[in-house]
Amino acid sequence: MPVQRTLSIIKPDAVAKNVIGDIIRRFEENGLSVAAMRMTLLTPAEAGRFYAVHAERPFYGDLCSFMSSGPVLAMVLEGKNAVKLNRELMGATNPKEAEAGTIRADHADSIDANAVHGSDSAENAATEISFFFAGLDIQS
Ligand code: CMP
Numbered sequence: 423m424p425v426q427r428t429l430s431i432i433k434p435d436a437v438a439k440n441v442i443g444d445i446i447r448r449f450e451e452n453g454l455s456v457a458a459m460r461m462t463l464l465t466p467a468e469a470g471r472f473y474a475v476h477a478e479r480p481f482y483g484d485l486c487s488f489m490s491s492g493p494v495l496a497m498v499l500e501g502k503n504a505v506k507l508n509r510e511l512m513g514a515t516n517p518k519e520a521e522a523g524t525i526r527a528d529h530a531d532s533i534d535a536n537a538v539h540g541s542d543s544a545e546n547a548a549t550e551i552s553f554f555f556a557g558l559d560i561q562s
Contacts, residue, residue, distance in 0.1 A: 423502040424502070424503070425501065426500070426501070426503060426505055426547070427457060427500050427504060427560070428498070428499050428504040428505045428508050428540060428541045428547045428551075429497070429499075429541045429553075430499050431495065432445055432494060432495040433536065433538060434488065434489065434492030434494060435488075435529075435535035435536075436537040437492060437494060437495060441537075442495055445525055445537070448511055448525060454499040454501040455499070457498040457500040458497065458498040458551075459498075460495070462493065463490070463492070463493050464489055464494060466486045466490045469489035471553070472489070485534065488535065496555075500562065504547075505543060508541075509540050511524060513530075517537075525537055525538050
């Protein structure tokens, strides 16, 4: 299993619920380490650039509004198979379909306010990490 990096975002709903610590605990207890961390308030335009791949989807406008509605915590997670492992810990995008015990099952309210984002491939992880972090700010 390769050591990988992936991007995680704790979304505005989970930041507002004060569950940052619980979410990071799950990452750490399952073999992922925080290699970089940044709390920021995205503008709608910045959220739009981050989610540009979804620009043609009907939910794009709502997604950009939501992701700029409050602070987010962006993190680089590092560990064996980090991309897949992070997505397993998050659970399905729609919390109604998320397996019990996953972050979204426990903390998400809806498909929009779904607590966390995680890169879906190693290639997209590299692009998403560079959106938030300079190489010098990522520790191994
Ligand atoms: P995320 O993993 O951050 O990637 C894109 C986000 O769009 C997704 O989580 C959801 O919060 C949001 N979204 C809203 N509606 C949908 C949908 N029908 N399919 C996928 N993502 C959606």
